[in-house]
Every structure is written in C-alpha cells, then in structure tokens.
Amino acid sequence: MNTKILICFLPLVLLACKKHQPEILPEPNSPEQAKSLASTRSINSNGHSILVSYNYNSLGKLYQEISKDESTGMEMFQEYRHKDGILYLSDISDEQxxxxxxxxxxxxxxxxxxxxxxxxxxxxxxxxxxxxxxxxxxxxxxxxxxxxxxxxxxxxxxxxxxxxxxxxxxxxxxxxxxxxxxxxxxxxxxx
Structure with a gap:
C-alpha cells in the first residue's frame, strides 16, 4: 500500500520541483535570442543629435559603426576587423x-x-x-x-x-x- 501512495504522490512532487527550477535562457542561435543593437541616438557636447548605426557580419560580430551628426550631416566610420572570431583592429575614418x-x-x-x-x-x-x-x-x-x-x-x-x-x-x-x-x-x- 505504501508503494501505491508513493506512486500517486510522485507526479505531484515532480510538478512541485519543476515550478522552482531556474529560468533557462534561450540557446545562442534560437529565435528567442536577444537581437543585436541596430542604432543609438545621443546628444553630444555641442548639443547635436548623433545617430550611430551598427552593422554585423554573418557570425554576428560587429564590423562597422557609422556615426552621423544629424545637425551637420558629417559621418564618421569605425571598421572592426576580426581574426578567428576575435577583434584585433579597428580603423576610424571620416568621409575623406x-x-x-x-x-x-x-x-x-x-x-x-x-x-x-x-x-x-x-x-x-x-x-x-x-x-x-x-x-x-x-x-x-x-x-x-x-x-x-x-x-x-x-x-x-x-x-x-x-x-x-x-x-x-x-x-x-x-x-x-x-x-x-x-x-x-x-x-x-x-x-
């Protein structure tokens, strides 16, 4: 009879344990993964609005930032270079x-x-x-x-x-x- 009671309560114990499990984060390549940052907008010390756009390669690594001063139209570029998945160099340039x-x-x-x-x-x-x-x-x-x-x-x-x-x-x-x-x-x- 003790075995029958144990079998009846076992599913309840398992359900109770399941409710207290830590949250499982999505796998890195799952559709639920956080999206990459696309752009930011901030105000610089001159009071100009600066729009920064971010571009990523096929591996999801940042390869380019484009900063545009929305008041003057001037753009700055930062190109990132990776080797074996690791950032080793970045170049900063303007339009010229x-x-x-x-x-x-x-x-x-x-x-x-x-x-x-x-x-x-x-x-x-x-x-x-x-x-x-x-x-x-x-x-x-x-x-x-x-x-x-x-x-x-x-x-x-x-x-x-x-x-x-x-x-x-x-x-x-x-x-x-x-x-x-x-x-x-x-x-x-x-x-």
Whole structure:
C-alpha cells in the first residue's frame, strides 16, 4: 500500500520541483535570442543629435559603426576587423581619410591592451610594406602623430605625440617625439 501512495504522490512532487527550477535562457542561435543593437541616438557636447548605426557580419560580430551628426550631416566610420572570431583592429575614418586606428591585444581571452593611433595627412613611406614590417605603421597612408597605449593589466596609459618635417613632395624627412622638448627619433632618406 505504501508503494501505491508513493506512486500517486510522485507526479505531484515532480510538478512541485519543476515550478522552482531556474529560468533557462534561450540557446545562442534560437529565435528567442536577444537581437543585436541596430542604432543609438545621443546628444553630444555641442548639443547635436548623433545617430550611430551598427552593422554585423554573418557570425554576428560587429564590423562597422557609422556615426552621423544629424545637425551637420558629417559621418564618421569605425571598421572592426576580426581574426578567428576575435577583434584585433579597428580603423576610424571620416568621409575623406583615415583618422585613427586601435589595436587590441588579448591574453587568455581577456583584452589586456589597446593601442590607439592618430594620423597626419602626409605620405607615409612605410605604407604597404606589410611583409617587411610587423607594425601598425605599414597599414596607413599617413604618418602616426599620436599613439595611446592602454594596459588593462597594470591600469596604465602612455601617450606619445610625434611631429615631422617634410620635403617638398610631402614625404617625412625627420620624425620627432614631442614632449617637454622635441627629440629626433628618425631621419628618412629617399633615392
């Protein structure tokens, strides 16, 4: 008789247990998954409305942000590059030229460093020499005028500013580190 009572109460016990289970989140590729952010609108320090649109690749990774000042019509673009599903680089440009670049460094799948670059509008003699230079200087047509290195492990930021002297063709002849005083870093020679 005890077995019959247990069998009768077993479904009630199971139902009671089921009511107190934690909520199960949808699988990453299910139709119930949260949607990707499409756009944002904010007000900048000038009082202008800024509309930012976000574009994603087929894997759902952000590959482009377009920021539009709705008062002036000016647009800025940030292009994101991924390798093996991980963000390693982003370029920031306006409608006319590349403005800056950010390199991302990871250790044990955690972002540990970001390196930000700003550029002048002159000719970069290193541009396109990717096979010879494993350096960000080979990826821009212009010269780096500012570098900001953020280290998230040590919680530190180092900023370096550079200036150049140019020949009549707009090519750099000298590169200087700008600080308390100007320090010559590189002299360029052309054939």
């Amino acid at each position: 030229r590349k403005l800056s670049k950010i390199n991302y460094t990871y250790e044990q799948n955690k972002l540990v460093k970001m390196r930000y670059f700003e550029y002048d509008q002159k000719l970069n003699p290193y541009f396109g020499q990717y096979d010879k230079l494993q350096s960000p200087i080979a990826y821009s047509r212009s010269n780096i005028i500012k570098s900001v290195q953020t280290d998230h492990l040590s919680n530190s930021t180092v900023t370096a500013n550079y200036s150049y002297e140019y020949n009549r063709l707009g090519q750099p002849t000298s590169m200087f580190l700008v600080g308390d005083r100007r320090k010559l870093l590189t002299t360029y020679y052309y054939e």
